[in-house]
Amino acid sequence: MTTRDVLAAARLPRHEAERLLMKVTGRSRSEVIIGVPLDDDTAIAYSLLCRRRLTGEPIQYIEGTIPFALCEIAVDNRALIPRPETEYLWELASTLPDEPPALIVDLCTGSGALAIGLASVYRDAEVVASDISEAALSLARDNALANGTTVRFFAGDLFEALPEELVGRVDLLVANPPYVSDSEMAELPSEVADWEPSLALAAGSDGLDVIRRLLARLPDWLSKTGWFFIEVGSAHATEALGLVPPGLQAHVRRDLTGRDRYLVGHRS
Template sequence: MPAPQQVPEQTPARPSVTARLRAAGCVHAEQEAALLQEAADGADLEALLARRVAGERLEDVLGWAGFCGLRLAVAPGVFVPRHRSAALVERAAAHARPGDVLLDVCCGTGALAAAVSARVPGLRVHATDLDPAAVDCARRNLPGAHVVAGDLFAALPAALRGAVDVLLANVPYVPTAHIAHLPPEMREAEDRRALDGGADGLDVLRRLLHEAGGWLGARGRCFVELDESQAPTALAAARTAGLRAAAETDEDEDGDGTTVLVVRR
């Protein structure tokens, strides 16, 4: 499967563009200015800048999102991949072998499957999401993959049962009460279904775990992103579903952690 376009080096930003972005509250103004200048090659920089200053997501203005060194097609309303999800990619790529069946559930843009496929050649990729716009993006980002619209495993072919070697699942895990406190670009610009995980954030995870065992193969592993505080409840949910699981947390240089639930039959 060909990988999406690699991210090239950026050219220096114009001070005037950076200043306007900074005044609009863009935290990474200089980096954004360089990206907008690049995107404006042959287009109208002022029009792109005006869209960003007005509050449109940078990824929607550019038409792509950067993730794990790749440029991935995005669309308004579709969940933008977060850099913290690289922890899922690293673990999945370490487990995967050429020829394995990889399934990306709640795939969004297909970012996780694309990043793992860029590291491990010859994977047989399937992906699914509820949002038709996300499915369209994933099909663009995962050429040759089988991408369908559906709720978790509902739209997948029965032949995949018991055959999945790598199951990636970046399910929504924000507690409903916390949605209002998310940055505006998340809560206003992204499909709420991609964010809202119910009262404790784990409603969709519980549903996933209830079915996952029937889809995993003998050496299959499921990799799910969580908040570290949710790990004890998630581990208990895995046990209830008859699965074995471990929670692994990576801390970045800012002290923020990414917790990955690793599940097997």
């Protein structure tokens, strides 16, 4: 039996069948396509991965890791799978116009992707991250270690989780908070709704419950030259901009597909 034979028999979209076969064999895409020998144990392991995918489990959870920024981030059902638009938020925050930040905070860190991605760019910065989910934080801690970065993690509600001594000192604040409204939650594809934590997504009737509270406290925590980059739902970006409190100035940035996606700003 060869990889070519099992690919032909797989009941998954071809690119997914290839990805899972690469995962289980450790071979490159061209090798699995051309066909390399497959022993019985590996063929059974492959059919188990395919079965998981056929139940609707996200392929990233089955593969176990995703590339993000300069890092490899482990993902499982303790946290949201980091999305390409969040990787673009990392890219925007990685090219600040001013001095490199001394203190970076990632609120709602989930798998830790943003905090770890920024720690790998701003090697001299102190990086702090928090999340209300202990389960997500345990994954984030493992990810920080596996990527050779130092991030201090805290559990709790938004800024409440952070040590008081950081008030007024944050040079770069990033956050991808929950921003899915109740009506949008009802429309989510089952691959998201049934597998990823709803705590990572649900944000009340207008999708702004968490962002509203985050923005209200932001002026207290930013340093005099502090910047912020916050991901928002494309349907709520204008309303979110209207919630930016006095003392800060911000604009909406688009993602790579042209959708309004980020609040970017600093002290006025």
